[in-house]
Amino acid sequence: MIFKLNHQKILDYKSRNIILWIILILLLVLLFIADIFTGSVNIPVDEVWRIITGQSTEHPEFLTIIYRFRFPKALTALFAGFALSVSGLQMQTVFKNPLAGPYVLGISAGASLGVAIVIMGISSFTVVSQLGVIGNWVIVIAAWMGSGLILLLILMVSVRVKDIMTILILGIMFGSATTAIVNILQYFSNESMLKAFVVWTMGSLGGVSISQLKVLIPGIFLGLIISFLSVKILNAMLVGENYAKSMGLNVGLSRFLIFFSTSLLAGSITAFCGPIGFIGIAVPHIARMIFKTANHQILLPGTLILGGIILLFSDIISQIPGKENTVPINSITALIGIPIVIWIIIRNKKLSNLG
Amino acid sequence: MVKDNSILTLHKVAIGYPKTKNENHILFDNINLSGRKGELIALIGKNGIGKSTLLRNIAGLQNVLAGDILFLDKKIQSYKRNEFARLVSFVSTEIVNVSNLKVFDLVSLGRFPHTNWFGKLKEKDIRQSLNALEMVGMKSFIHKNVNEISDGERQRVMIARTLAQDTKIIVLDEPTAFLDLPNKYEIVHLLNQLSKNENKTILFSTHDLNIAIQEADKIWLMLDDEIIQGAPEDLILSDTLNRIFKESNLNFDKLKGDFRIKRKHSKKIGLIGDGLPYNWTRKALERLNYAVDKGNAAIEHIEVKQVKNELNWNFKSEKGTFVFKSIDELLSK
Numbered sequence: 298m299i300f301k302l303n304h305q306k307i308l309d310y311k312s313r314n315i316i317l318w319i320i321l322i323l324l325l326v327l328l329f330i331a332d333i334f335t336g337s338v339n340i341p342v343d344e345v346w347r348i349i350t351g352q353s354t355e356h357p358e359f360l361t362i363i364y365r366f367r368f369p370k371a372l373t374a375l376f377a378g379f380a381l382s383v384s385g386l387q388m389q390t391v392f393k394n395p396l397a398g399p400y401v402l403g404i405s406a407g408a409s410l411g412v413a414i415v416i417m418g419i420s421s422f423t424v425v426s427q428l429g430v431i432g433n434w435v436i437v438i439a440a441w442m443g444s445g446l447i448l449l450l451i452l453m454v455s456v457r458v459k460d461i462m463t464i465l466i467l468g469i470m471f472g473s474a475t476t477a478i479v480n481i482l483q484y485f486s487n488e489s490m491l492k493a494f495v496v497w498t499m500g501s502l503g504g505v506s507i508s509q510l511k512v513l514i515p516g517i518f519l520g521l522i523i524s525f526l527s528v529k530i531l532n533a534m535l536v537g538e539n540y541a542k543s544m545g546l547n548v549g550l551s552r553f554l555i556f557f558s559t560s561l562l563a564g565s566i567t568a569f570c571g572p573i574g575f576i577g578i579a580v581p582h583i584a585r586m587i588f589k590t591a592n593h594q595i596l597l598p599g600t601l602i603l604g605g606i607i608l609l610f611s612d613i614i615s616q617i618p619g620k621e622n623t624v625p626i627n628s629i630t631a632l633i634g635i636p637i638v639i640w641i642i643i644r645n646k647k648l649s650n651l652g
Numbered sequence: 653m654v655k656d657n658s659i660l661t662l663h664k665v666a667i668g669y670p671k672t673k674n675e676n677h678i679l680f681d682n683i684n685l686s687g688r689k690g691e692l693i694a695l696i697g698k699n700g701i702g703k704s705t706l707l708r709n710i711a712g713l714q715n716v717l718a719g720d721i722l723f724l725d726k727k728i729q730s731y732k733r734n735e736f737a738r739l740v741s742f743v744s745t746e747i748v749n750v751s752n753l754k755v756f757d758l759v760s761l762g763r764f765p766h767t768n769w770f771g772k773l774k775e776k777d778i779r780q781s782l783n784a785l786e787m788v789g790m791k792s793f794i795h796k797n798v799n800e801i802s803d804g805e806r807q808r809v810m811i812a813r814t815l816a817q818d819t820k821i822i823v824l825d826e827p828t829a830f831l832d833l834p835n836k837y838e839i840v841h842l843l844n845q846l847s848k849n850e851n852k853t854i855l856f857s858t859h860d861l862n863i864a865i866q867e868a869d870k871i872w873l874m875l876d877d878e879i880i881q882g883a884p885e886d887l888i889l890s891d892t893l894n895r896i897f898k899e900s901n902l903n904f905d906k907l908k909g910d911f912r913i914k915r916k917h918s919k920k921i922g923l924i925g926d927g928l929p930y931n932w933t934r935k936a937l938e939r940l941n942y943a944v945d946k947g948n949a950a951i952e953h954i955e956v957k958q959v960k961n962e963l964n965w966n967f968k969s970e971k972g973t974f975v976f977k978s979i980d981e982l983l984s985k
Contacts, residue, residue: 529771532757533764536748543711543744544764544817545737591753594771 382604385577399563403472411443444564575634697874762816804835917943922953
């Protein structure tokens with residue numbers, strides 16, 4: 298009888314969140330639509346609405362803009378938000394470090410090395426921008442190869458090294474080493490190449506075409522599926538690998554799954570959009586604050602939705618200057634993310650010992 | 653039939669760490685020990701002698717360098733990961749201090765080897781977890797965060813997690829290390845109760861010898877060159893306990909069942925009196941390095957007397973007689 302009562306209490310505590318979930322999902326849908334409404338070309342609201350709802354329009358150019366540019370961009374923002382925040386959460390849990398993010402393993406550094414080699418090395422012979430669509434793919438593939446290389450190194454190390462903190466330090470070292478090589482390349486490149494590279498490092502959600510989305514979205518889906526399959530593993534890792542192992546966790550397999558999905562998520566987004574900072578670090582903290590739990594059964598979907606919401610919001614903000622200019626997405630995510638993290642740190646001084 | 657009760661056997665085990673590929677750093681060699689069902693075993697030894705390493709080996713977190721660890725007559729290596737996690741659970745010295753982690757969520761993590769791939773808690777898992785919290789007296793804490801409870805409460809929660817894991821054997825590495833005195837006694841007593849009521853074999857390391865002697869059924873005593881096992885009373889009677897602190901000034905008082913420091917007494921003093929006041933005055937004088945001579949009025953001496961409802965200490969020496977109202981006054985003369 299007593300058990301029944303308490304069981305009910307536990308269920309109540311979980312169902313209280315249902316309203317919260319509905320609000321968040323509605324917010325996500327609203328922001329997704331709002332993101333389609335905003336852009337450098339001024340399209341009347343009713344025209345956008347007609348196009349979204351599939352009615353005919355007298356302005357074929359608006360149709361093109363929305364289908365070729367705004368819709369892919371909103372989708373990219375949505376999936377980039379999902380991918381970066383979820384991979385950030387995984388890294389914070391595995392390394393038991395509140396400042397870990399999707400890039401601690403050196404993934405973005407690896408990607409930027411690939412891109413730097415393409416932009417500043419190969420393009421000494423041809424200019425990538427002249428290659429058009431092919432050039433875009435070349436950059437994506439180079440970034441992917443760069444982050445994949447780092448992933449392979451990390452996986453090789455993670456099988457041999459027992460202590461998880463050693464892996465964290467090695468990840469940072471790999472990252473620093475690749476950054477050093479990138480710096481050398483930058484030093485020897487000319488102005489226009491340098492600018493092309495710097496623009497890439499600022500991140501952009503707008504450069505992903507429909508055909509690229511057909512590659513990006515399945516990749517993100519696969520990464521997210523692995524993440525959701527790892528919920529039990531992540532919960533166990535919260536109390537440290539020793540305890541997890543004593544409860545029957547296969548540490549090697551678990552590390553492989555989590556590092557693989559993190560690299561797939563963060564690596565793909567970095568390849569197509571450049572390194573987008575702070576979403577991966579800030580969003581998991583916001584999710585913890587809102588849901589007040591460390592249980593990944595709740596935290597993982599919560600982080601996912603909040604990641605989508607915040608990156609869509611950042612994208613809308615980045616277009617506010619209006620006309621042709623948009624602010625680099627990286628600056629917006631930093632300006633939104635940093636105050637949130639500072640606020641959380643000051644509000645609950647226990648950030649340092651979160652899992 | 654005696655053998656039926658045995659659950660854990662260590663046979664010629666060597667523990668330590670691999671130094672290079674072909675060379676090992678051996679901490680302790682030739683360990684032969686055993687544990688029975690429902691037994692509370694205290695592992696005792698100096699810092700750095702290898703207590704934690706031994707426990708980590710038994711909990712399956714580290715491999716032995718030589719010899720065999722047998723659970724229910726089966727070698728530890730022959731257990732599957734999940735099977736072993738249902739047999740042995742572990743509490744390390746690591747403090748789990750994750751913010752936003754609910755007590756219930758931490759305890760139900762113990763159901764890890766019993767739940768499916770997604771870790772979905774069934775009715776039975778929730779019941780077991782609540783039951784575990786009930787057993788350690790922490791049921792009212794289910795919605796609290798683990799980083800907002802005291803060290804003693806957290807240790808109880810960690811024990812509840814092992815109970816939720818539902819294993820025959822529980823291994824704990826210094827469960828009383830961070831606790832205050834009442835909590836130390838209570839936690840070890842709780843372990844004693846669990847070993848008896850739930851018929852679990854509980855193995856824990858500790859530096860609190862007094863508590864271990866009172867509560868444990870068996871002591872594994874790690875000395876410099878050998879490990880001795882036996883009931884605490886046997887170890888006291890055979891003078892084995894004194895061997896732990898060979899080099900130090902500590903001495904085990906067999907009558908009082910307590911440790912005390914060996915003192916060098918310089919001055920002699922007589923003490924007259926009886927009962928509790930006599931005993932405590934004697935302790936105070938010994939603290940000041942006096943050799944107390946009971947009933948000797950021929951030298952400088954103190955007489956403890958009951959005057960009406962008050963105690964008086966009369967100090968008599970060549971200079972005369974002084975009267976004090978408390979031991980503090982007496983000592984400050």
